[in-house]
Amino acid sequence: xxxxxxxxxxxxxxxxxxxxxxxxxxxxxxxxxxxxxxxxxxxxxxxxxxxxxxxxxxxxxxxxxxxxxxxxxxx
Amino acid sequence: xxxxxxxxxxxxxxxxxxxxxxxxxxxxxxxxxxxxxxxxxxxxxxxxxxxxxxxxxxxxxxxxxxxxxxxxxxxxxxxxxxxxxxxxxxxxxxxxxxxxxxxxxxxxxxxxxxxxxxxxxxxxxxxxxxxxxxxxxxxxxxxxxxxxxxxxxxxxxxxxxxxxxxxxxxxxxxxxxxxxxxxxxxxxxxxxxxxxxxxxxxxxxxxxxxxxxxxxxxxxxxxxxxxxxxxxxxxxxxxxxxxxxxxxxxxxxxxxxxxxxxxxxxxxxxxxxxxxxxxxxxxxxxxxxxxxxxxxxxxxxxxxxxxxxxxxxxxxxxxxxxxxxxxxxxxxxxxxxxxxxxxxxxxxxxxxxxxxxxxxxxxxxxxxxxxxxxxxxxxxxxxxxxxxxxxxxxxxxxxxxxxxxxxxxxxxxxxxxxxxxxxxxxxxxxxxxxxxxxxxxxxxxxxxxxxxxxxxxxx
Numbered sequence: 001x002x003x004x005x006x007x008x009x010x011x012x013x014x015x016x017x018x019x020x021x022x023x024x025x026x027x028x029x030x031x032x033x034x035x036x037x038x039x040x041x042x043x044x045x046x047x048x049x050x051x052x053x054x055x056x057x058x059x060x061x062x063x064x065x066x067x068x069x070x071x072x073x074x075x
Numbered sequence: 076x077x078x079x080x081x082x083x084x085x086x087x088x089x090x091x092x093x094x095x096x097x098x099x100x101x102x103x104x105x106x107x108x109x110x111x112x113x114x115x116x117x118x119x120x121x122x123x124x125x126x127x128x129x130x131x132x133x134x135x136x137x138x139x140x141x142x143x144x145x146x147x148x149x150x151x152x153x154x155x156x157x158x159x160x161x162x163x164x165x166x167x168x169x170x171x172x173x174x175x176x177x178x179x180x181x182x183x184x185x186x187x188x189x190x191x192x193x194x195x196x197x198x199x200x201x202x203x204x205x206x207x208x209x210x211x212x213x214x215x216x217x218x219x220x221x222x223x224x225x226x227x228x229x230x231x232x233x234x235x236x237x238x239x240x241x242x243x244x245x246x247x248x249x250x251x252x253x254x255x256x257x258x259x260x261x262x263x264x265x266x267x268x269x270x271x272x273x274x275x276x277x278x279x280x281x282x283x284x285x286x287x288x289x290x291x292x293x294x295x296x297x298x299x300x301x302x303x304x305x306x307x308x309x310x311x312x313x314x315x316x317x318x319x320x321x322x323x324x325x326x327x328x329x330x331x332x333x334x335x336x337x338x339x340x341x342x343x344x345x346x347x348x349x350x351x352x353x354x355x356x357x358x359x360x361x362x363x364x365x366x367x368x369x370x371x372x373x374x375x376x377x378x379x380x381x382x383x384x385x386x387x388x389x390x391x392x393x394x395x396x397x398x399x400x401x402x403x404x405x406x407x408x409x410x411x412x413x414x415x416x417x418x419x420x421x422x423x424x425x426x427x428x429x430x431x432x433x434x435x436x437x438x439x440x441x442x443x444x445x446x447x448x449x450x451x452x453x454x455x456x457x458x459x460x461x462x463x464x465x466x467x468x469x470x471x472x473x474x475x476x477x478x479x480x481x482x483x484x485x486x487x488x489x490x491x492x493x494x495x496x497x498x499x500x501x502x503x504x505x506x507x508x509x510x511x512x513x514x515x516x517x518x519x520x521x522x523x524x525x526x527x528x529x530x531x532x533x534x
Contacts, residue, residue: 029336033350038351040296044347055280062267
């Protein structure tokens with residue numbers, strides 16, 4: 001019974017996740033290099049801007065909040 | 076200075092009966108034993124071992140956040156970060172010490188891979204695909220077939236994808252990173268002067284750059300512009316349900332940006348920085364991301380340890396507003412929890428006084444039997460309200476003057492024993508905070524006595 005459950009879970013798992021190994025392994029493709037990245041530099045710039053903006057908004061919101069410790073110290 | 080007593084209490088099961096914990100431990104152990112005897116792979120042994128604990132840990136985690144507020148959130152979050160870091164660390168250990176191959180998620184013993192093994196004469200024709208992930212991988216050489224070691228044998232090692240390698244996919248990395256970024260941000264709202272949480276947050280911002288870029292290329296840049304190949308695997312059983320993947324050649328394919336090199340990200344070996352600058356000392360992606368998570372997790376742990384010195388039950392804080400944080404922490408460590416069903420008596424009129432209580436969940440009704448036999452409801456108390464303390468103020472009393480009856484499906488009270496109450500009321504340790512509580516208790520007792528007299532007259 002239990003082993004059937006495990007077999008079922010294994011089959012389900014194999015269907016839910018990619019079956020082809022393709023994470024950060026293997027070599028670079030031929031011809032991929034500096035020019036390839038320069039062609040995508042706008043993507044990196046947008047991501048940097050997005051993270052800076054989101055982090056800036058969050059930091060600003062955090063710094064505007066008074067925490068309990070500060071109130072206690074003020075007392 | 077770390078408060079080990081608070082830490083031990085925080086990491087123990089407080090909301091769940093010890094019998095349930097022991098039964099869960101027994102079930103977990105039996106499942107683990109069965110998986111080991113059945114020859115299940117490591118990830119399945121780990122999965123079935125953890126499975127019975129999931130509902131308990133979830134329940135306990137929610138309870139901790141409800142009772143200990145933001146510190147508990149930081150604590151739960153720290154545990155999750157430690158688990159995540161452990162996966163990265165295990166992957167690096169697999170690579171460096173167990174001849175591991177990074178091919179993640181690991182190849183699965185599916186129909187195609189099994190058929191290739193049958194064709195190559197590596198497995199029995201009758202053997203069906205198991206759909207298990209492989210645990211061992213033979214390293215592929217430049218030609219796509221097994222690389223040979225000095226002894227002329229194929230180089231075989233582990234699949235270096237940590238324990239739960241099936242989750243080693245880009246979207247999981249991104250989601251986990253964003254959970255870390257958001258969770259640390261939320262913690263900073265409560266602990267904004269904790270410098271270690273700021274360090275973790277800065278590292279998470281940098282880490283987010285990597286994963287947002289990689290995930291964008293993975294999902295949204297599908298143009299296949301680069302000539303390359305895809306590795307082909309044959310899978311077969313090695314021992315019981317442990318499967319091995321053997322490289323059996325390469326298949327020519329056109330690759331998109333991610334597959335061609337974008338998968339290495341910004342700062343890893345073969346990544347953007349290396350390509351743009353020509354430097355050749357950047358670490359492989361697995362090592363780099365273990366490093367990122369080290370810089371995230373260590374400050375998070377230190378930040379939590381600093382805040383854990385102030386772990387205090389917030390309902391005690393509501394009941395004893397005159398106490399400092401240190402005193403509340405000390406008081407929290409001296410309490411226990413008592414749980415009741417609807418209609419249960421916390422104590423009865425005439426019982427010997429053995430402590431006081433603070434409601435932490437549900438409601439408690441205080442009911443007095445009048446001399447003529449009629450029951451009169453004096454008050455209904457909400458979470459954060461103290462009861463049972465009057466005997467300690469009125470020195471002539473040594474018996475309960477009313478019934479305390481639980482109202483609600485799951486009523487929980489924080490119990491303070493007589494010694495703790497005596498210390499607070501009589502101010503034995505001479506601390507000013509406890510002195511203020513004594514005065515507050517006297518005021519509360521007088522007010523309640525007056526209200527009770529009024530209620531009894533009107534009843």
